[in-house]
Amino acid sequence: MRDVPNIDRRSVLKGRVHVPHHISSAVVVALPARRDEIGGRLAAMPGVEVHAGDGSRIVVTIEGPSSGMLGETLTTISMMDGVISANMVFEHIEQGEDLEP
Template identity: 50%
Template sequence: MDDVRHISSAVVIAFPHRCAEVAARLEALPDTEVHYVQDGKIVIVLEGASTGEVGSRLAAIGLMDGVLAANLVFEQIDIQDDPGAVP
């Protein structure tokens, strides 16, 4: 059985004076990492088992208080073969 992971990056635009607060809330989300914060722009990486899971989380981020926009930039689907499987 293959293990599928969807890895996506996104840019979140927040009110500059609330950027640190929004970044802290993003860091608290599961499978979400904050990689860059400056002048209202936050770059994040999201991981999930499906496009729907990642998309739902990004949609929820877009509705967070203090967030102006959340836009997907890149998505990669990583399929890892079961290391215990016999070829």
């Protein structure tokens, strides 16, 4: 289940809803012969950006509305054929702006 932003009664009544944005970096270890192929598949995934690749390692960032979404994406990556492991290195939460509901 994906995380839902915490919306309280007061913020709804005032017409302000605060939506955070999550960003993480991860290192994906792939079979060296398939690194370029897997890098292309990762780049095609929503919210995933490939930044570098060397040997069997691929460095990516993952962005989304919740930690749960980042975890789901990382799990999907780790289960890809040719991927040996996928490990989150860092996570940051941008508090964002108050948005109209």
